[in-house]
Amino acid sequence: MRRLSIIDLDTGHQPMANEDGSVWIVFNGEIYNFQEIRRELEGLGYRFRTRSDTESILHGYEAWGESVFERLNGMFGIAICDCRQDKLLLARDRLGIKPLYIYEDDEKWVFASEIKGISNAPECAGASTPNHSTVS
Secondary structure (H helix, E strand, O other), rough: OOOOOOOOOOOOOOOOEOOOEEEEEEEEEEHHHHHHHHHHHHHHHOOOOOOOOHHHHHHHHHHHHHHHHHHHEEEEEEEEOOOOOOEEEEEEOOOOOOOOHHHOOOOEEEEOOHHHHHHHOHOOOHHHHEEEEOOO
């Protein structure tokens, strides 16, 4: 995981997990309304360890499930691993400002918000018939 850190450089490291390690997130982008979301989640009893927009998405997923994406105002490529449900969610902003690329073969999936994240991944080197796609 690599990203340009803008908000909460000291504690906003990724991947980030919830308190019990059952939900994990990696995220590239910026959520413009994360402070509003954070205040709502604090009102619901969620406690925050960071000042990052990433943690607002993480707790938002815990509170609202997949509908959290409807609440996000910003540009983003997000992966959430929900270990409780054995589910991986990939999402990007509605306008596609932050694209989401996926490499898939018979053995693995690799995803990134930039194509070079896939083309430079050692796991993808030497694939004979890769399936590169963009989530729309």
